[in-house]
Amino acid sequence: MKGRTILLDHLGGQEAAALMVDGRLEDFLIDDPEKARVGAIYRAICDRPLKGQGGMMVRLPDGESGFLRQGKGLKPGQALLVQVTGQAEDGKAVPVTQRVLFKSRYAIVTPGAPGLNISRQIIDEETRGFLRVLAEDMMPGEGAGLILRSSCAAADEDAIAEDIAAMRDLAAAVLNDADGSEPEALTEGDGPHVFAWREWTAPATVETHSGCFEEQGVLDELERLQVAVVPLGDADMWVEATRALVTVDVNTRGDTSPAAALKANLAAARALPRELRLRGLGGQVVVDFAPMSKAHRRQLEQSLRATFKADPIETSLVGWTAMGLFEMQRKRERFPSSALLRKFL
Incomplete structure (x- = not known):
């Protein structure tokens, strides 16, 4: 199926969301009832x-x-x-x-960090001027700041204003409950369905009926995540998580041609952000690329920077070790999906 499709369903009674692009799974979220949600x-x-x-x-x-x-x-x-x-x-x-943010589809309210900011991705000056006036009207006084996200560019004025008001009022209510002698949950964080509405803002078809995962092939894609090997055409990549770190091994299989290693490594660089995102893996990541000339490292690093720049999860590319491994540090924003999928599929 061509185009973008957002699917909101449940697995094993737990809320889950999937983003399909041209029939391929690009992102997946599932709730873990035993863990605190990011953003709580x-x-x-x-x-x-x-x-x-x-x-x-x-x-x-x-x-x-x-x-x-x-x-x-x-x-x-x-x-x-x-x-x-x-x-x-x-x-x-x-x-x-302690840097608490109140984040929604169009607006982010930042208590203790005053200032009105508009996403740099919005480049139309007329739109930026309109949004600045709206922000000034909706956020009088000092003490909290506001960031208007790139999704505001194509949004309705009333929807943006409603979103700003909701986050502003939520921030005020939470700040009023800051004092106390015992720990308390003040917000629970966004589940997969709300997260999908908040973050997957590009135009897409939305399916919300029960069973849409099976109909659209999401379950087949999730089964693939249970296996460590990732096919890369004539090569493959193995992604495995240990308690200490995530290991990635790139192989050329039986291809011994001079260009095989660089070709396999570039394919792995393009596939790696998606695989880590779908598998919910983060922390220290160590990649053992296929052996290649040091002269090709710069080309590979450029490919890694480009692909991870487009990835929504913060990843720091650390560099090469003395043994020729490539290290990166990735923020742990997702639940590791393998254990959850074994439980719910």
């Missing part, structure tokens, strides 16, 4: 500082612990607002930040 906001209580790291352990609701990277000036027992920034591995603290 809590009133946390400072527990103990981590000497030497500059961080602070905080108490969250339901006996959970959070890790705040910047803990300077905080004292045990102090209440503060925090927001979940990523997924924690089993047995580890939930990563949180």
Whole structure:
């Protein structure tokens, strides 16, 4: 099927969303009822500082612990607002930040960071002028800032205004509940269906009826994610997660021609962001590319930068090790899908 299709369904009773582009799965989200959602906001209580790291352990609701990277000036027992920034591995603290954002389809409200900003992707000056006037009308006073997202370019004025008002009012309500002596969940974060509405803003057909995953071939695509090997034409790539890191191995199979290694490595560079995104993998990623001349490394690095720049999940390309491996650090924003899919498929 040609074009973009957003599918909102359930797997094993859990909310899930899939984005298909020209019949191929490009993104997939599923809820894990046992984990805190990225974007959830809590009133946390400072527990103990981590000497030497500059961080602070905080108490969250339901006996959970959070890790705040910047803990300077905080004292045990102090209440503060925090927001979940990523997924924690089993047995580890939930990563949180004090930079709380209220994010929706068109607007992001930023408490404590005043200023009105418009996405640089909106280049039409008339549209930017209209949006600035709207932002000034909707965000009077100081104390909170506003970012208008690129999706505003083709949106209706009333829809944008409604979105700004909703995030502004939610921010005010949450800030009013910041004080307290016990941890408390103030927002639960967006589930897959709301996330899809918020982030997959390009024009698309939307299917919401039960069974649409099976009808559109999503289940077949998900079955593929249960296998480590990723075909790359005449080559292949193996993506496997360990507790410490994600390993990627690129092979040319039986092709021994002079151009085989570079061809396989460029194909892997193009496929890697999608595979990591669909599999929900993050943290330290180490890639063992097929052996090639060092003269070709620059071309491969350019391909990696281009493909990861277009990926919505923040990834830092660290570089080559002395043994010829390529390292990157990827934000943990998703639930690792393999265990969840085994449970629900």
